Amino acid sequence: MRLLQANEVHDAIRTPTNFTRPDAPPTRFSVGDRVTVRNLNPTGHTRLPQYAKGRTGVISIHHGFFVFPDTMAHGEGDQPQHLYNVRFTVGELFGKHGGNPDDHVYIDMWESYLDEASS
Amino acid sequence: MEQITSSDGYTQPPPYAALRVKAIQSLLVDKGLVVEDALNEVVDLYENRIGPKDGAAVIARAWAEPEFRQQLLDDGTGTLAELGMTGFEGAHVVFVENTDTVHNVVVCTLCSCYPWAVLGLPPAWYKAPQYRSRAVMEPRDVLQEFGTFVPDDKEVRVWDSTAEIRYIVIPERPAGTEDLTVEQLAELVNRDSMIGTRLATPRQEAIA
Structure with missing residues (x-):
């Protein structure tokens, strides 16, 4: 070594x-596409925050084609995927919210976390 | 290490975390897995050489030079690489800009991801569960606790760094600073203003 x-x-x-x-x-x-976060609950490593599961947001940035930590962490290779930033309203994530209705949380998400929003 | 002598004349042992780090370090060195000088060099780099001053110089230049500001917003990673401000915890960087209608703030709800390559090590509160959970749920309350009031007609944008992208806020340039040099402007860029929990330091509050 x-x-x-x-x-x-x-x-x-x-x-x-x-x-x-x-x-x-x-x-x-x-x-600009509307997407809904899949309710994924893997037993191992994931970068999908609990609070975003099932919530609907809008693609705000396409970051590129990135290695996937959920497999990297388990020695299952980099299995790259497209990485996006998704914009959610604070109200969509946490319900009633005292601030501006335009307050947003922006979360980086790999493509396999997302579905096209149904409506 | 500072010795704390208690009233009965005995010396208190160092805190548990410090003892544990010392034990791990001496084991790694004794087993030949880590070169002690290299370890000291890492500590020295992040304690004395890489820190918020680096980020402040970039932000001050962005305030002074509109073209540079645009370049940072268009390609943060590439612009920082040209300045040598790349590397560990800073391979992919996106700059987000505060304006009169938008206030940005950065968090890592999953752990404590932070742009080390530009701002050095994160402050302790940035890694605390309280900040990490509340910054997304009630960002305005958290900002207020930092003394930062964002008016209702301004949108708050919280950036949760869940991937390898590190976000850095370009705070608003304080009023009445038109005559300052880039070096003087950098004095107004405090660390927290690049995380977004505070505003840039007003000119009258900065050390002259």
């Missing part, structure tokens, strides 16, 4: 890991 030496630390810290992958298939969603 080669050990990281003190004079290599700075460059190591300043070298970014690229979490994107080439050869992306077509996206299932476009910016």
Whole structure:
């Protein structure tokens, strides 16, 4: 095993890991599409926050084709997917809300977390 | 380490967490898995060299140079890479901008993801369960507890960093700062204003 030496630390810290992958298939969603979050409850690692399950939002950003932590964490490979940012109203997520009805929470979500909204 | 001597003359042991870290560190070094100097270098980098001053310089430049601001908004990752501000916990960065109609704030509800490469280590409250759960549920109340009042006609946008994207807020430039240099402007960019829990420091409150 080669050990990281003190004079290599700075460059190591300043070298970014690229979490994107080439050869992306077509996206299932476009910016502006309404999507509903799947009620997924895997036993292992997931990046899907509990509070967003079953909620409906709008695709606000397409970030690119990213490795999937839910499989990476279990040694099942990077299995890349399209990564989106989805915009939800605070009211949709948490019910009655004292602030502005336009207050929003933006959450990054992999494509397999999402379905097209039914209405 | 600071020694705390109690009234009966005995010395209190260091806190549990500090002892545990020392034990893990000495085991890793003794077993030849980590070079001690390399470990000290990591600590020194994040304690003394990489920190909010880096982010503040970027934000101040964005205030002063509209083209640079646009470049940051269009391609945060690429712009930071050109400045050498990339790397661990900062491979993909998106800048979001506060305006007279929008206030942005960043959280990581799942853990404590934070743009280390630009802002250094996160503050302790950023990692606390209270901040992480309440920032999405009742962002206005949380902001108010930081002393940040967002008027009702302004939209609050909370960014939950669930993926490898790190979000950084470009706070609004304080009024009456037209004559300041980029270096002087950077003094107004406090750490929390880049997370979004506070506004940039008003000129009169900044150290002259």
